[in-house]
Amino acid sequence: xxxxxxxxxxxxxxxxxxxxxxxxxxxxxxxxxxxxxxxxxxxxxxxxxxxxxxxxxxxxxxxxxxxxxxxxxxxxxxxxxxxxxxxxxxxxxxxxxxxxxxxxxxxxxxxxxxxxxxxxxxxxxxxxxxxxxxxxxxxxxxxxxxxxxxxxxxxxxxxxxxxxxxxxxxxxxxxxxxxxxxxxxxxxxxxxxxxxxxxxxxxxxxxxxxxxxxxxxxxxxxxxxxxxxxxxxxxxxxxxxxxxxxxxxxxxxxxxxxxxxxxxxxxxxxxxxxxxxxxxxxxxxxxxx
Amino acid sequence: xxxxxxxxxxxxxxxxxxxxxxxxxxxxxxxxxxxxxxxxxxxxxxxxxxxxxxxxxxxxxxxxxxxxxxxxxxxxxxxxxxxxxxxxxxxxxxxxxxxxxxxxxxxxxxxxxxxxxxxxxxxxxxxxxxxxxxxxxxxxxxxxxxxxxxxxxxxxxxxxxxxxxxxxxxxxxxxxxxxxxxxxxxxxxxxxxxxxxxxxxxxxxxxxxxxxxxxxxxxxxxxxxxxxxxxxxxxxxxxxxxxxxxxxxxxxxxxxxxxxxxxxxxxxxxxxxxxxxxxxxxxxxxxxxxxxxxxxxxxxxxxxxxxxxxxxxxxxxxxxxxxxxxx
Numbered sequence: 001x002x003x004x005x006x007x008x009x010x011x012x013x014x015x016x017x018x019x020x021x022x023x024x025x026x027x028x029x030x031x032x033x034x035x036x037x038x039x040x041x042x043x044x045x046x047x048x049x050x051x052x053x054x055x056x057x058x059x060x061x062x063x064x065x066x067x068x069x070x071x072x073x074x075x076x077x078x079x080x081x082x083x084x085x086x087x088x089x090x091x092x093x094x095x096x097x098x099x100x101x102x103x104x105x106x107x108x109x110x111x112x113x114x115x116x117x118x119x120x121x122x123x124x125x126x127x128x129x130x131x132x133x134x135x136x137x138x139x140x141x142x143x144x145x146x147x148x149x150x151x152x153x154x155x156x157x158x159x160x161x162x163x164x165x166x167x168x169x170x171x172x173x174x175x176x177x178x179x180x181x182x183x184x185x186x187x188x189x190x191x192x193x194x195x196x197x198x199x200x201x202x203x204x205x206x207x208x209x210x211x212x213x214x215x216x217x218x219x220x221x222x223x224x225x226x227x228x229x230x231x232x233x234x235x236x237x238x239x240x241x242x243x244x245x246x247x248x249x250x251x252x253x254x255x256x257x258x259x260x261x262x263x264x265x266x267x268x269x270x271x272x273x274x275x276x277x278x279x280x281x282x283x284x285x286x287x288x289x
Numbered sequence: 290x291x292x293x294x295x296x297x298x299x300x301x302x303x304x305x306x307x308x309x310x311x312x313x314x315x316x317x318x319x320x321x322x323x324x325x326x327x328x329x330x331x332x333x334x335x336x337x338x339x340x341x342x343x344x345x346x347x348x349x350x351x352x353x354x355x356x357x358x359x360x361x362x363x364x365x366x367x368x369x370x371x372x373x374x375x376x377x378x379x380x381x382x383x384x385x386x387x388x389x390x391x392x393x394x395x396x397x398x399x400x401x402x403x404x405x406x407x408x409x410x411x412x413x414x415x416x417x418x419x420x421x422x423x424x425x426x427x428x429x430x431x432x433x434x435x436x437x438x439x440x441x442x443x444x445x446x447x448x449x450x451x452x453x454x455x456x457x458x459x460x461x462x463x464x465x466x467x468x469x470x471x472x473x474x475x476x477x478x479x480x481x482x483x484x485x486x487x488x489x490x491x492x493x494x495x496x497x498x499x500x501x502x503x504x505x506x507x508x509x510x511x512x513x514x515x516x517x518x519x520x521x522x523x524x525x526x527x528x529x530x531x532x533x534x535x536x537x538x539x540x541x542x543x544x545x546x547x548x549x550x551x552x553x554x555x556x557x558x559x560x561x562x563x564x565x566x567x568x569x570x571x572x573x574x575x576x577x578x579x580x581x582x583x584x585x586x587x588x589x590x591x592x593x594x595x596x597x598x599x600x601x602x603x604x605x606x607x608x609x610x611x612x613x614x615x616x
Contacts, residue, residue: 035398037398093397093398093401094542094543095586098582099583099586101582102583102586104579105576106580109575109576226405226406226409229406230402232402237399270406273406277392281395
């Protein structure tokens with residue numbers, strides 16, 4: 001195998017893994033802090049991608065879509081939490097599954113009513129529509145490098161926010177021992193709303209970033225949702241660090257698996273998940289497992 | 290989970306009779322729709338063994354349904370149903386065994402995600418590889434109605450009737466078998482696990498093995514349902530294995546009521562009826578479905594059977610006490 005081909009696949013794998021991190025970190029935090037399974041998390045990704053498509057078509061500028069996805073995601077997430085999810089924290093898993101399944105159906109129907117059922121492509125911003133020469137024989141898309149950079153920036157901001165701020169330490173406390181939060185006199189409702197809003201914004205940002213990399217199509221969140229579950233199982237639930245390393249691992253394994261073992265396309269990540277379940281059922285990065 | 294009272298069983302038997310006589314009073318279209326509902330009821334009933342009895346919420350159950358259906362495609366055409374039906378069940382059970390063994394290393398939320406992921410793995414196996422005939426699905430030839438050298442030729446005109454009676458018979462047998470199973474020590478152990486798994490373990494039960502047995506049995510029954518689906522529709526496609534179908538099974542259970550063994554049958558009938566009504570009323574079927582699900586989880590968390598649960602509750606034996614009698 002040639003070196004530049006391998007390098008391209010590794011970069012693709014890292015970039016896919018970082019997108020997965022944006023999605024699965026929200027999933028794992030929402031579960032870790034509130035104990036809610038959000039199957040509609042993949043639909044939030046889809047909404048972000050369609051938002052990017054709509055904004056790009058209206059204004060011609062993708063870079064407007066990114067802050068719009070984040071701001072819209074924060075608002076939308078806070079609204080969903082306030083109106084629906086708040087009632088389901090203490091309900092059974094089955095009720096949560098059906099609530100979020102209903103949301104998938106409703107989001108897809110809304111998407112179909114507003115923007116139709118066609119496949120669309122979203123052009124990368126003109127400024128980034130060129131290739132960066134990495135070695136003499138190999139160059140890599142500037143937009144993909146920009147996605148890598150944005151995702152890394154978000155990851156760093158998340159770590160700082162969680163490790164260094166008062167709100168972040170409250171979120172960590174809530175994820176480890178939910179009853180502690182009330183004892184400490186913190187406002188658990190505010191923490192829940194913030195976590196849900198941030199999770200939603202991250203998923204929608206991931207969708208907006210991914211829109212130019214693949215086409216935008218109905219049910220596009222489904223595949224990302226399933227793989228994000230694999231990431232959470234592999235990384236360990238409730239842990240952002242676990243989601244980070246798990247997502248990179250899954251991104252690389254999936255991309256390299258598809259490139260070099262064509263017969264087993266797509267199955268590699270599930271084999272990895274099975275191995276992790278056999279070896280460390282709590283996840284690779286679970287604390288004290 | 291409770292088995293219906295004597296009066297409840299009488300009502301179920303009356304409903305079965307009404308369905309069996311449908312060819313006399315309903316249109317051909319509605320006879321076929323009833324077959325679809327019966328197959329859906331089989332699938333939901335097999336899932337109830339996990340969800341209602343043992344409290345295990347699986348999102349990968351449709352994979353075993355799909356494998357049972359694809360078994361009809363993979364086996365040579367023209368075989369007797371006496372051979373293809375058990376073959377479907379066995380194939381689905383063979384897939385459920387490793388999936389269950391791995392997924393049951395986890396509990397709760399993790400179990401849900403793991404079953405979902407493995408279910409999608411099997412979906413991709415049929416969607417992306419030539420094994421199942423591709424992502425658009427294939428037509429299959431129906432297994433022959435033939436037993437001990439006596440072949441039963443079905444004229445094309447009466448085929449919906451024959452399929453309806455066949456599906457009704459399989460569903461009735463499945464229900465009777467599960468009702469009997471819930472009365473055995475195994476059934477009591479499952480209920481005990483749902484109530485308090487740690488206590489069951491402290492009592493000396495190998496709870497993971499009990500759960501694995503239930504998972505494999507539920508997989509086999511889903512395979513039977515899948516077989517009857519392939520037989521009824523004469524068509525299989527990868528969507529049969531997809532997780533949306535698993536979620537629909539859970540919805541049928543919740544619609545009908547978690548607490549009763551016959552709940553999924555009511556739920557499946559309600560679900561198929563709802564889908565039909567939605568299609569008649571509007572182009573936007575998912576909108577109606579989504580709103581109904583929202584209404585159910587917000588307003589009616591115990592399902593249709595839950596409306597009568599107060600009356601039936603007396604019949605439920607104390608599960609943990611009965612299980613504790615085991616030395």
